[in-house]
Amino acid sequence: MENEYYPWGGEFTVCSPNGCVAVVLLTIKYTPPDNVAIYGPLKTENIGVEKIVANVISNPYIRYLIICGDDIRGHRSGTSLVALYKNGIDQQHKIIQALGAIPYIENLKEKAIERFRNQVEIVNLIGIKDNDKIDEIINEYTARSPPCFGEPYIAIRIKTTANVNLDDKRALHSKIVVNYMGKVKKRGK
Amino acid sequence: MFSFTKKQEIFDISGIEIGGQPGRYPTVLFGGVFFKGEPDFERTRRHLQKMLTLSKKTGNPVIPDFFIRKDEYIEEIITFIEKTLPKNHPFSIDIIEPSIKIKTLEYLHKKNLLPRTIYNSIHIGITDEEREALKKYTPEMAIIVAFNPKDKSPDGKVEVLENGAHLLDIGLLELSKKLGIEKILVDTAALAPGENSGASIAALPVIKEEYGLPVGCAIHNVVEKSKWLNDFESARKIVDSSSNINIPVFGGNYAIFGPIENADMVLPIIAWQDILVSEYTENYFGISPVEFHPRRKLLQ
Numbered sequence: 001m002e003n004e005y006y007p008w009g010g011e012f013t014v015c016s017p018n019g020c021v022a023v024v025l026l027t028i029k030y031t032p033p034d035n036v037a038i039y040g041p042l043k044t045e046n047i048g049v050e051k052i053v054a055n056v057i058s059n060p061y062i063r064y065l066i067i068c069g070d071d072i073r074g075h076r077s078g079t080s081l082v083a084l085y086k087n088g089i090d091q092q093h094k095i096i097q098a099l100g101a102i103p104y105i106e107n108l109k110e111k112a113i114e115r116f117r118n119q120v121e122i123v124n125l126i127g128i129k130d131n132d133k134i135d136e137i138i139n140e141y142t143a144r145s146p147p148c149f150g151e152p153y154i155a156i157r158i159k160t161t162a163n164v165n166l167d168d169k170r171a172l173h174s175k176i177v178v179n180y181m182g183k184v185k186k187r188g189k
Numbered sequence: 190m191f192s193f194t195k196k197q198e199i200f201d202i203s204g205i206e207i208g209g210q211p212g213r214y215p216t217v218l219f220g221g222v223f224f225k226g227e228p229d230f231e232r233t234r235r236h237l238q239k240m241l242t243l244s245k246k247t248g249n250p251v252i253p254d255f256f257i258r259k260d261e262y263i264e265e266i267i268t269f270i271e272k273t274l275p276k277n278h279p280f281s282i283d284i285i286e287p288s289i290k291i292k293t294l295e296y297l298h299k300k301n302l303l304p305r306t307i308y309n310s311i312h313i314g315i316t317d318e319e320r321e322a323l324k325k326y327t328p329e330m331a332i333i334v335a336f337n338p339k340d341k342s343p344d345g346k347v348e349v350l351e352n353g354a355h356l357l358d359i360g361l362l363e364l365s366k367k368l369g370i371e372k373i374l375v376d377t378a379a380l381a382p383g384e385n386s387g388a389s390i391a392a393l394p395v396i397k398e399e400y401g402l403p404v405g406c407a408i409h410n411v412v413e414k415s416k417w418l419n420d421f422e423s424a425r426k427i428v429d430s431s432s433n434i435n436i437p438v439f440g441g442n443y444a445i446f447g448p449i450e451n452a453d454m455v456l457p458i459i460a461w462q463d464i465l466v467s468e469y470t471e472n473y474f475g476i477s478p479v480e481f482h483p484r485r486k487l488l489q
Binding site for chain 1: 190191192193194195258259284285286287312313314336338339343344347355356380381383384391392394395397398399414416440469473474
């Protein structure tokens, strides 16, 4: 699996790019075996979930997403990810029936979410912190060796260039003007 | 270093004033308590004393930010606040879980502590039950987090304050006023590296000029999430503490600086920065520092 956009972003470790299992770590001290495709912690129920979805669908070899450890208090990021998988999002882009504080998916198209829901099966081990047991389950799913899902789906492309020109008089921001001494006023006033 | 055209609000909570033109009031510092594990009251008592002593030295007001993670901690933490903090000293309660927020408000009301309470925080995830609780048990002051998951730029932050960015029926500022909270501190929502983390700093002067409200953020969170710093272990705490200078430099009024244990570094760093800002803003804009400003206290 070689893809210029994979992995997309966030805090993670890539192991075996053609592995079929990705592991999401909630509150747990655990390092998955090397045969997984990717693993990393999940903190927030919005941007964190988006990064996992974007990463997973950019690697079609990933077919199982194992979520383990105690859920993050307040954020409920793990159950929010499960809710996204089960229910999708509503018109306000809120994850349906998610219990997290701010469970909004704002940076992914519905098509990307649908792809995620179709590509992977979630293995919900929320609350389980027994490393041996998790190892065992990972090995069990790895042994299933499912086929690749198809082409990678690039959900988010990282902007690498910015357009800047010498006529741009924004000192800090388009809403304010700052003179040479540091006096700030609203642009246009 | 800036001065704003818009009139700048100054809010008082139990004797601590937050806001105004840069250079007038010292930066207010929120030190976090009980973020991890079981609350360790003895250790916290020592750190609180230390932070309060440092505050007297530099002139920077300090406010402990109590993180309440579980229902069973509510009563013991509030009893600790009552017994340990100096009489009438303000504090903030930092809670994620809406149900714990509601129970805490109720208990603070019972203990008659709401006039000293800063509610941390109101954001787009506010539930109907939380709204009702805030109407009934209204804290003196609230931190409004300008987090917009769709647009992390200063524009997105303004949008969420102004109209709720389609995630809420109204903007967070109007919502807070409807709940009866007049004293608002805007938190510009510092996000992880890679998520336009710098926008939380750029948004400080933008929001101050737009609304005249006191602004700040927890910029140290960006440092905490900069995993590459793990390779520079001796620098981590210094980077974490000094990241806070961004706030007074860009016109902000308060910093939520992370664990109270870092107060010994953060207070002198911010006092130093406040002096620098004050020297410039007095010279160029005629803003005199208040009597207890670090510039008056420390420069003899």
